[in-house]
Amino acid sequence: MENADKGNASSREGLLLRLGLNDNKAGMQGLDKEKINKIIMEASKGSKFYENELKKDQQVNERIEKILKLKSKVTDQQLMKAQIKMDKLAMKLDQSRDLSCTIVHIDMDAFYAAVELRDNPELRDKPIAVGSMSMLSTSNYHARRFGVRAAMPGFIAKKLCPHLTIVPLNFKKYEEVSKEVREILAEYDSHFMPMGLDEAYLNITEYLEERKNWPEDKRQHFIKTYNSALNEQQHQQSTTQIKPVVFGASAEEVVEEIRFRIEQKTRLTASAGIAPNTMLAKMCSDKNKPNGQYRIPPEREAVMNFIKDLAIRKVPGIGKVTEKMLKALNIVTCSELYQQRALISLLFSETSWRNFLEISLGLGSTHLERDGERKSMSTERTFNEISAAEQYSLCQELCSDLAQDLKKEGLKARTVTLKLKNVNFEVKTRATTVMSAVSTEEEIFAVAKDLLRSEMEAVAPQPLRLRLMGIRVSGFLNEEEKKYQQKSIVNFLEPGKHISTTGLFPRKSEEEIFPNASEKESFFNKKRATRQQTNQAASLNMSPNKQNLQDMKSLVKSVEPAENNGAHQIFICPVCFEEHQDSTLEAFNRHIDRCLSGTLEEDITDNSKSWENTTELSVNMEKEECQKDKTSKPQIEVQPAEIVDNATNRSTDIFPKLQDDEHSRESECSLSSNFGFDTCAKQDFPSNVLSVEKEEYFEESSSSEIKLPCFPDATENKVLVCPVCNLEQKTTDLALFNRHVDVCLNKGIIKQLTEESKSLGILDRGQNSTNSTVGKKRSGTLVPQSTSKKAKSNNSKCTIESFFK
DNA sequence: CGGATCGAC
DNA sequence: CTATGTCGATCCG
8 A cells, every 4th residue: 555655755854744744746636735734734733643743753853863962972983993894794785686586566556446446437537535534545646636645534635635535445345356466466476475455576586487488379368448338247248358468578578467467357557666676676666656667677787776866765664753863864865875874883773774784785685485473463443532441341342352363363372462542642552471371352351451450540540541442462372382381280270360470469350440330331231241250250360469379379279189189289380391299389389499490409498488489480480581582682883893813813903094005915895985876996905904793704704715796887996985084085005095094084074075076976965065955945964073063953953843834 | 571663554 | 523453573671
């Protein structure tokens, strides 16, 4: 589905984006951008929703300020080091670039709206949107000219476009159509990956190979012509298959064929992108939409060209917040993202900057991984404010729905999360992980209800004023765990009983708080009445408070007389899952304690250990176990460090003072900051100055014999580019170059831009933007520390306030 | 683990 | 009147 905000990077600021303001290319019949913005603003102003948007926007601004503060503390040395690190990585990535795949992204045009239009010819040529007065899923292109977009509430859309027809959602229909489309897609790639109902990725690499040998008749299709004046049945009769069409074997023609067949079969159009990886393919499908396609040929240069001036906002995974943060760093396009790689690596998390680097090199995944196992399942509902009793009922209903879904997939979950959104649109989530996994309505509700109650108590005596409630379950048991779960001691606790990690104090029962809850809303009550019976018994509260510990003890003990008079009670340790025939509870407890402490050596008997201790411990234990599993993530290394030279095994200072010639045994290594977009340096740094982790260093040095890739238009042999100012140096003399770098570092030489650099277009926008737009739209272009501090403060301010004027 | 946030459809 | 529902990922504490 189209994203309301996408393609809108040039719009003023984040908030406007969030509200769905958009540009209107040449609004012939529609509204122009100014009008659209005004209307949306008027409709939004003062609403709770809007207030909350302001708040969120403010939070983003605070994040930006933090980042800018961080930036101002970055030293030139750090930057330089980072530059080298990133260049090395960039080169490595570039070297392993895989252009051998042909990935296709298919995107149905205005899908829901198109389906509705197809089935309702009267609506043709009218602006329509699919959804409700409170939320639109999509709109047709006609409506978009009025600024009506997906994710916009219908009532605002109506203000923008009073003649707008809003059609309610028909999910079943869309699913059917989607299925028809998928049948076609499967012929080209049986492992294609659907993304929602209207999009899919295909890897047609293999298919293309096969098709090369196909005879013409296998590539032939027939055109059915539809007369829109006829109805469906008449179509069937009147369409004789006449004109044959033959599609070739090239990627383009194959995709033409796919789109042709989709249109023939569904009478709906699709757009498509063809590229060597998914990221590019996705962006390509956007390029000639609607009803068009675009291909990036599998050449490095073509990729780089496409990426070059592309707004980062177009990149899948970069949303409005990231866009705004990068914009604060003066980064709007992908080449700017590349240029700032050193800085970025110091300001963002490793996963983020690695991602950014790959984006800026036009890299993406070349294979379609089928989605792994489900991680969570949830359901949520928005409603008008309701009473506390109704909130409980609703909660139960959600649990019921969820339980049904869980049943379909046969899943059991360990974590239950309650999501609440209050009438001010503030969202809160509260979660508990239980020892005994849950799957039935009662089990889930037993947990969710406690969470809900806690939240109620937190604001009491005020009621919780909610507009949305949701329940999510996660932490699913795998097959093995499901078996264990049946055997283990937790089964002694009745299903649904849980050991809460929160709420260590006794709570009032539900009835205490809402004495007449069951008398209030009759409609909820029928269900409720029946459920409560089953529930009441099972969920009297199992938080590990003292009262409940009693319950737990008695639960365990209660099993004992029945079987064998307590003589040889069989317990299953909740930690190691082994069976124990301890004669007493204490003995068993000691075992658990040992298990928990990790030592199964002979115990130092401690009779004071109680269930209380063990249960608390076992909860903590569970946590620790989980944390052990997590792979510790590597820290970003900013400190000047030592690195051991592979060959000589001696420590060398890492700071990149360039060594003189003789030491530079070399492969080619770029220090250029305009890697891929402009002329690049091909001079290697001596490897002992490389500021990378050791492993990487070794890797690199072992591969340093093989030829490193050339960048597209790298022409001359030895062009040195200063890692500080990003400029080419005319000299090839390392000593001279070093001096330049030193000067750069010491004095912040950035202003001294050479003319040829300008003409190459490798300059930062910020660096030479002394133009007049500053203070208007693009206010506060960020300039590297040395030149302007005013710009910075300017920047953080240019948000909503300016809009109000 | 729990909570908040982002991003996509 | 009237601003979604579901899911995965990531970051921080």
